[in-house]
Amino acid sequence: MTQIFDNPADFADEALDGFVAANRGYVARVDGGVVRSTEVPAGQVALVVGGGSGHYPAFAGLVGPGLATASACGNMFASPAAGQVYRVAKVANAGGGVLLSYGNYAGDVLHFGQAQLRLNAEGIETRTVLVTDDIASAPLDQIEKRRGIAGDLTVFKIAGAAAEAGLNLDDVERLAIRTNYRTRSLGVAFDGCTLPGAEAPLFSVPPGHMSLGLGIHGEPGISDHPMPTASELADLLVSKLLADKPDDAGTRVVAIVNGLGTVKYDELFLLYGKIEKLLTAAGLTVVEPECGELVTSLDMSGLSLTLLWLDEELEQYWAAPADTPAFRKGNLASRARRELAGPEAEEAADVERPTPAAAALGRLAVELLGQVRDVVVEHEEELGRLDAIAGDGDHGIGMRRGVDAAVAAARQAAANDGGASVARILTVAGEAWSERAGGTSGALWGSAVIAAGLALGNRDSYSGEDAAAAVTAFTDAITALGKAEPGDKTMVDALLPFRDAFLTAFDAGTPVAASLAAAAASATAAADRTAELRPLKGRARPLAEKSLGHPDPGAVSFALIATRISAHISPTGTRLVNPEPAEQGAQA
Numbered sequence: 001m002t003q004i005f006d007n008p009a010d011f012a013d014e015a016l017d018g019f020v021a022a023n024r025g026y027v028a029r030v031d032g033g034v035v036r037s038t039e040v041p042a043g044q045v046a047l048v049v050g051g052g053s054g055h056y057p058a059f060a061g062l063v064g065p066g067l068a069t070a071s072a073c074g075n076m077f078a079s080p081a082a083g084q085v086y087r088v089a090k091v092a093n094a095g096g097g098v099l100l101s102y103g104n105y106a107g108d109v110l111h112f113g114q115a116q117l118r119l120n121a122e123g124i125e126t127r128t129v130l131v132t133d134d135i136a137s138a139p140l141d142q143i144e145k146r147r148g149i150a151g152d153l154t155v156f157k158i159a160g161a162a163a164e165a166g167l168n169l170d171d172v173e174r175l176a177i178r179t180n181y182r183t184r185s186l187g188v189a190f191d192g193c194t195l196p197g198a199e200a201p202l203f204s205v206p207p208g209h210m211s212l213g214l215g216i217h218g219e220p221g222i223s224d225h226p227m228p229t230a231s232e233l234a235d236l237l238v239s240k241l242l243a244d245k246p247d248d249a250g251t252r253v254v255a256i257v258n259g260l261g262t263v264k265y266d267e268l269f270l271l272y273g274k275i276e277k278l279l280t281a282a283g284l285t286v287v288e289p290e291c292g293e294l295v296t297s298l299d300m301s302g303l304s305l306t307l308l309w310l311d312e313e314l315e316q317y318w319a320a321p322a323d324t325p326a327f328r329k330g331n332l333a334s335r336a337r338r339e340l341a342g343p344e345a346e347e348a349a350d351v352e353r354p355t356p357a358a359a360a361l362g363r364l365a366v367e368l369l370g371q372v373r374d375v376v377v378e379h380e381e382e383l384g385r386l387d388a389i390a391g392d393g394d395h396g397i398g399m400r401r402g403v404d405a406a407v408a409a410a411r412q413a414a415a416n417d418g419g420a421s422v423a424r425i426l427t428v429a430g431e432a433w434s435e436r437a438g439g440t441s442g443a444l445w446g447s448a449v450i451a452a453g454l455a456l457g458n459r460d461s462y463s464g465e466d467a468a469a470a471v472t473a474f475t476d477a478i479t480a481l482g483k484a485e486p487g488d489k490t491m492v493d494a495l496l497p498f499r500d501a502f503l504t505a506f507d508a509g510t511p512v513a514a515s516l517a518a519a520a521a522s523a524t525a526a527a528d529r530t531a532e533l534r535p536l537k538g539r540a541r542p543l544a545e546k547s548l549g550h551p552d553p554g555a556v557s558f559a560l561i562a563t564r565i566s567a568h569i570s571p572t573g574t575r576l577v578n579p580e581p582a583e584q585g586a587q588a
């Protein structure tokens, strides 16, 4: 149970503040995460790592000379937002380019990916290496689909050491890729973990059993097994990892026994001893192993074994010194403290002159966002429970965080003299949604809300055609960014039927409000049908069997929101296309 907090919603931020206070010689707080507080030699490649909070020492604890330059820190088990990654990387950049490295999770991929585009567009050369070490999450021939667990450490360590040695971005990237392809991990859990403020763990393991192939965000394991002895456990982990070794494996390996939260060090050491004997018996030489808590999952009772198959070059960088709050190796000359520039002032937004029609539609957008928040709050727990079946249980929390921020930002924009256009209202709302929620749904909802706003623009009048364009833009933003196909078991399986039903009804001459009602009904039925699907995208993919029989949480939340918006609009449907006070445009 995670029990030390004032307000669960502030847990990640306050924990990070305290971590920085306790480690000022290593790290400084910046908007979005932490960076080294010591000098970074000019021209050195900046290794920017990151992910959700709740995994300490990943990721902030691994910032320091010889390892990461900075870490973007998201909320509990939710990726940092694109803006956070961008701001952290800007501060970390020392003129040698940026390597972004993080575990392969949909939310991280979306947000870090957007930050990379922005950094490159500004002339800061930025590359990405995903960590995909978890052998339980996909077969070897689909290694790129595997998720990242304790193998984060080997990839970050070798990339960080290469950057410290002055290698250029091409070489640091090359070594990080090679390390990832030669790293394999497998984890087991004896009990689940509990998000701060939650009453129950995200999953539990039947008494006397162990769950094999767990995730590090409270995703349950792939299968449950009777609790083995330590020797049997060592044998299981070693044999499964050896069966998955790379083609050009060699005989020298790094072994990492990683505690996930509540397994005692004595137990980890006991297991490590047995693992090392098995590796030696298999003809392998274990090089500079690690045994301790390196990538955790709150208070999860569990552990993992990681093997990195070394070659000469990787061994050199694995053995190189590093000095971070949580990982120290060898000796590094001490570094001077550096003065960090404060965050760059945001450029003042252009002052817009909203048309009366766009301002009236903007007011309606604020009202509708309030409705969206209400329905998310009403269903927050249910969405969390649904997400915990095969995911990380944070869908309700994430949606709530996003929509709360969106409503606040929209209200603030609308409070300007003369109000704000619907384009501006939805743009600030979408930005705030993505920034505050992080995670997969934060990125997708944020960009979709912005896209709908841009489609509506700041016009003199609005017609039903504009509503249809907004529905299309909202849908296209999600499919373009998330790249999910129908049948992948994502929110797209409710979104596409929604769009199609809306456009079919509208094109046949049905008024906007009634088209919306038909679309919401179609989304609800489609969300229910996702229970029959196996997830092919997102967090739930490795746990396809567990997900069968339960609808996709993102599809369900989308359908709930569509239904609420439609119900709110129906009685006043004309306001959609004929907003007061401008009595112009087509009738709904």
Ligand SMILES: Nc1ncnc2c1ncn2[C@@H]1O[C@H](COP(=O)(O)OP(=O)(O)O)[C@@H](O)[C@H]1O
Residues within 6 Å of the ligand: 077, 078, 106, 107, 387, 391, 392, 394, 395, 396, 398, 438, 439, 440, 441, 442, 444, 478, 482, 483, 484, 489, 490, 491, 492, 537, 538, 539, 540, 552, 553, 554, 555
């Ligand atoms: N590539 C994708 N495209 C569209 N929706 C997706 C995609 N991947 C996941 N999702 C949706 O995101 C939902 C989970 O959202 P959230 O809990 O925020 O994500 P995370 O898994 O990052 O914690 C899933 O139920 C699914 O509907």
Ligand SMILES: O=C(COP(=O)(O)O)[C@@H](O)CO
Residues within 6 Å of the ligand: 050, 051, 052, 053, 055, 076, 077, 078, 079, 080, 102, 103, 105, 106, 107, 108, 217, 392, 438, 439, 440, 539
């Ligand atoms: O939680 C993490 C990211 O997951 P998403 O939910 O996909 O945002 C992070 O801890 C893994 O690095």
